[in-house]
Amino acid sequence: MDLSITKVEQSKLSSLPDDESKLGFGQYFSDHMFKMDYSPEQEWHSRRIVPYGPLDLDPAAMVLHYGQECFEGLKAYRGVDGGVRLFRYRDNLQRLLNSARRLCMPEFDIEEVCDGLKRLVLLEQEWIPRTEGCALYIRPNYIATDPFLGVRASNNYLLYIMVGPVGAYYPQGFDPVSIYVSDEYVRAVKGGIGEAKTCGNYAASLKAQREAKEKGFTQVLWLDGKERKYVEEVGTMNMFFVIGDEVITSPLTGSILPGVTRDSVLHILRTWGVNVSERLLAIDEVVAAAKDGTLKEAFGTGTAAIISPVGSVHYKDETHSVAGGETGPLSQKLYDHILDIQYSREEDPYGWVERIDL
Ligand SMILES: *Cc1c(COP(=O)(O)O)cnc(C)c1O
Numbered sequence: 001m002d003l004s005i006t007k008v009e010q011s012k013l014s015s016l017p018d019d020e021s022k023l024g025f026g027q028y029f030s031d032h033m034f035k036m037d038y039s040p041e042q043e044w045h046s047r048r049i050v051p052y053g054p055l056d057l058d059p060a061a062m063v064l065h066y067g068q069e070c071f072e073g074l075k076a077y078r079g080v081d082g083g084v085r086l087f088r089y090r091d092n093l094q095r096l097l098n099s100a101r102r103l104c105m106p107e108f109d110i111e112e113v114c115d116g117l118k119r120l121v122l123l124e125q126e127w128i129p130r131t132e133g134c135a136l137y138i139r140p141n142y143i144a145t146d147p148f149l150g151v152r153a154s155n156n157y158l159l160y161i162m163v164g165p166v167g168a169y170y171p172q173g174f175d176p177v178s179i180y181v182s183d184e185y186v187r188a189v190k191g192g193i194g195e196a197k198t199c200g201n202y203a204a205s206l207k208a209q210r211e212a213k214e215k216g217f218t219q220v221l222w223l224d225g226k227e228r229k230y231v232e233e234v235g236t237m238n239m240f241f242v243i244g245d246e247v248i249t250s251p252l253t254g255s256i257l258p259g260v261t262r263d264s265v266l267h268i269l270r271t272w273g274v275n276v277s278e279r280l281l282a283i284d285e286v287v288a289a290a291k292d293g294t295l296k297e298a299f300g301t302g303t304a305a306i307i308s309p310v311g312s313v314h315y316k317d318e319t320h321s322v323a324g325g326e327t328g329p330l331s332q333k334l335y336d337h338i339l340d341i342q343y344s345r346e347e348d349p350y351g352w353v354e355r356i357d358l
Pocket residue numbers: 073197233235236237238257258259260261262301302303304
């Protein structure tokens with residue numbers, strides 16, 4: 001497994017804001033990136049770490065026309081002891097492989113990509129913020145590069161990984177989101193590409209997201225594409241509801257992205273002995289529970305925010321308050337627990353965290 005490394009002459013590190021709480025999300029990118037190429041003749045080759053910069057891509061590159069692409073999002077954390085840690089990164093790369101299979105893209109060796117990812121994060125360790133809640137966001141991206149117009153699978157590909165520091169999602173503490181249930185637009189349907197992390201799904205989501213914003217809501221809650229009845233995901237997060245003493249999330253129906261955070265939350269809740277169900281949940285059941293007071297909490301899960309409490313749900317001209325618009329106790333407890341593990345304040349009982357700088 002060869003890996004060549006070409007370093008920058010001058011780091012851009014000093015261009016970062018002094019105040020790490022001003023980092024925001026997805027705005028800063030580090031000095032280097034990992035790349036590897038695929039061709040039918042050579043298969044995967046030229047594994048390299050090179051200076052961050054524009055890609056050399058033909059204007060006819062197939063990814064730009066037909067969206068043959070998939071990506072991942074994960075984070076590296078600096079623990080309270082200064083150590084550099086990754087959280088369940090193999091699961092992210094396994095999901096990238098699953099997405100790639102769905103999109104007729106060549107298989108890759110997960111270990112080869114894991115190795116490149118770790119070497120890149122270690123090279124960029126000075127870019128990992130020191131403030132609690134901040135992290136180094138890691139974005140693997142896998143694209144079709146044949147210069148060709150016509151719908152078929154590409155022959156040549158590029159897989160690259162970029163990283164950049166991101167600020168705390170909640171610098172001022174939790175801020176529960178208001179969600180708008182779209183019954184006009186859908187994100188994905190079973191048999192489509194909703195369970196792949198691929199760019200087309202996000203392009204498809206923009207119009208509903210814009211309408212929700214215009215109406216004063218933060219995020220869209222997607223219903224299933226066929227019956228427009230069952231709750232699926234919110235924005236780019238999986239969704240959990242606490243009704244009575246049952247915690248409910250949608251099963252992986254084929255139109256839902258199998259979130260790593262979703263899986264972590266399910267595992268933790270089961271470990272805690274909480275009554276959790278992966279079952280279809282009709283929006284009417286959510287509304288009825290909101291009305292009779294049994295809807296205790298709702299929250300989204302995803303790598304960026306970890307836990308995103310929901311303060312209200314808007315459906316068919318009615319807004320229903322959730323947990324009095326505050327952060328519910330279970331949302332808070334899950335958030336604290338996962339962050340304690342990621343920042344190594346607490347020992348990780350699940351084997352999810354790997355220290356990579358020793
Ligand atoms: C990435 C993503 C999620 C969350 O996945 P995590 O692995 O928890 O970050 C959920 N839904 C969609 C649509 C996503 O793109």
